Amino acid sequence: MKEFKHFINGEYVSSASGKLFENRCPVDNSLIGKVHEAGEAEVDTAVRAAKAALKGSWGKMTQKQRSEMLYKIADRINERFDEFLDAECLDTGKPRSMASHIDIPRGAANFKEFAESMSHPTEGFRMDTPDGAGALNVGHRTPKGVIAVVSPWNLPLLLMTFKVGPALACGNTVVVKPSEETPATATLLGEVMNECGVPPGVFNVVHGFGPDSAGAFLTSHPLVDAITFTGETRTGEAIMRAASVGLRNVSMECGGKNPGLVFADCDLEKAVGGTMRSAFVNCGQVCLGTERVYVERSIFDQFLARMKEEVAKLKLGRPEDPEANFGPLVSLEHRDKVKSYYDLAREEGATVEIGGGIPDMGAELNGGAWIEPTIWTGLPDDARVVREEIFGPCCHIRPFDTEDEAIALANDTNYGLACAIWTENSARAIRVAQQMEVGLAWVNSWFLRDLRTSFGGAKQSGLGREGGVHGLEFYAETKNICIKL
Numbered sequence: 001m002k003e004f005k006h007f008i009n010g011e012y013v014s015s016a017s018g019k020l021f022e023n024r025c026p027v028d029n030s031l032i033g034k035v036h037e038a039g040e041a042e043v044d045t046a047v048r049a050a051k052a053a054l055k056g057s058w059g060k061m062t063q064k065q066r067s068e069m070l071y072k073i074a075d076r077i078n079e080r081f082d083e084f085l086d087a088e089c090l091d092t093g094k095p096r097s098m099a100s101h102i103d104i105p106r107g108a109a110n111f112k113e114f115a116e117s118m119s120h121p122t123e124g125f126r127m128d129t130p131d132g133a134g135a136l137n138v139g140h141r142t143p144k145g146v147i148a149v150v151s152p153w154n155l156p157l158l159l160m161t162f163k164v165g166p167a168l169a170c171g172n173t174v175v176v177k178p179s180e181e182t183p184a185t186a187t188l189l190g191e192v193m194n195e196c197g198v199p200p201g202v203f204n205v206v207h208g209f210g211p212d213s214a215g216a217f218l219t220s221h222p223l224v225d226a227i228t229f230t231g232e233t234r235t236g237e238a239i240m241r242a243a244s245v246g247l248r249n250v251s252m253e254c255g256g257k258n259p260g261l262v263f264a265d266c267d268l269e270k271a272v273g274g275t276m277r278s279a280f281v282n283c284g285q286v287c288l289g290t291e292r293v294y295v296e297r298s299i300f301d302q303f304l305a306r307m308k309e310e311v312a313k314l315k316l317g318r319p320e321d322p323e324a325n326f327g328p329l330v331s332l333e334h335r336d337k338v339k340s341y342y343d344l345a346r347e348e349g350a351t352v353e354i355g356g357g358i359p360d361m362g363a364e365l366n367g368g369a370w371i372e373p374t375i376w377t378g379l380p381d382d383a384r385v386v387r388e389e390i391f392g393p394c395c396h397i398r399p400f401d402t403e404d405e406a407i408a409l410a411n412d413t414n415y416g417l418a419c420a421i422w423t424e425n426s427a428r429a430i431r432v433a434q435q436m437e438v439g440l441a442w443v444n445s446w447f448l449r450d451l452r453t454s455f456g457g458a459k460q461s462g463l464g465r466e467g468g469v470h471g472l473e474f475y476a477e478t479k480n481i482c483i484k485l
């Protein structure tokens, strides 16, 4: 039986309490292994190890030496690519074709890219003084200290390393709390850190749940200097409360209810292809995913018909099935949640255009967390299904008549993470993108990522920006040194 242990101070350790929880594969609900659940003691040991490592050889390294180490980590992830791929696909059930193009390569790239951007020059200002001699102001960056990284299950390695990469590049140390659903790749990354000579205590992993478990123990630990979180908005609120004690900084990447805006002057096939990806890739479990699609009335029927044709072609199957492009949801628990929204949609008056239920996958897979990709129409704008984040493979498609109406509908949400605008009219694209209340506006594309750009959400989708030099705000402490000449 595989055991997932904590990785603390360069070693794999068990929980003193002996508390373990099960890790199951959502493809068929088979048992992958048991995970050690951290109590306050293990979390405390991990945080203290991270604190001590700041003062050790890690803290004395130059930026260049750290960058070289990050390059090595990226290379080692690529050398052990198949192991990361196996681990991620077993934990999430996602198609290998997807994880091998997105999750694992980005896991490696997150170390390489941030080694670069964190070396960004600091500012310098010469100022006049009354005596005429002047003064020089020089920006100076130091690490924040111990960063707690709390991450979700949908893109486990990608989202965790999107934080660990810049945190280490800035010279911090980290304690990671991966999602209880997906402990494997974070655990494996510990081996990579040791193989690359990362000093003990720089990268730590503690396993467990949120409330009254590893997540809460970590985020309330007084020696944690800052907390970066990706997950649900309500969890973000709980973490902010914990962070308020001792005034610790937070970076929050939270939920979304992202709109797609499809104008009659779009390239229809591009819009259909892009919306298919944005609604259904990773079984709809992408924070940037589109759950509300607004389509200009003159092409509404055509767009809907093409979407239904494409959904009918999605191939559900095991991760290793080369034909499969659609896996299960992450867990039976999440399947119950998504299914409850499918039922609610009917109660709220939706027309179920396609899907809406649980597929028959055959005896071997019926125990898994499978659900049908689903399209609805006809819901009122205040329906819960249109307003709440479902985080499943589903979207509601609704017609609009004018550009202003489309913008108003798209912005009528508490969330503000991302949107996708489909039009061949560039003036319109810019005009609409500027009015969208989101952190990320894609035009004729979706989830196209340049890691130098800012990443984060408006409204209840997040706080702060990570990505490129924007992460420096959070991962580094900037000091102004004023030198009187």
Ligand SMILES: NC(=O)c1ccc[n+]([C@@H]2O[C@H](COP(=O)([O-])OP(=O)(O)OC[C@H]3O[C@@H](n4cnc5c(N)ncnc54)[C@H](O)[C@@H]3O)[C@@H](O)[C@H]2O)c1
Residues within 6 Å of the ligand: 150, 151, 152, 153, 154, 159, 177, 178, 179, 180, 208, 209, 210, 211, 214, 215, 216, 219, 230, 231, 232, 233, 235, 236, 238, 239, 253, 254, 255, 256, 286, 287, 389, 391, 417, 457, 461, 462
């Ligand atoms: N904006 C983004 O970049 C982004 C990216 C991916 C996912 N998400 C969001 O994540 C959600 C899905 O992921 P999830 O279900 O794992 O989210 P979640 O909020 O349930 O859990 C995220 C992490 O927080 C931990 N946690 C839960 N309660 C906690 C507490 N009280 N204190 C400390 N830690 C706690 C969990 O154990 C897990 O590791 C969706 O809402 C999705 O939109 C956002």
Ligand SMILES: O=C/C=C/C=C(\O)C(=O)O
Residues within 6 Å of the ligand: 154, 155, 159, 162, 285, 286, 287, 288, 449, 455
């Ligand atoms: O599910 C959310 C996806 C987030 C993606 C990123 O954080 C990224 O591409 O850096």
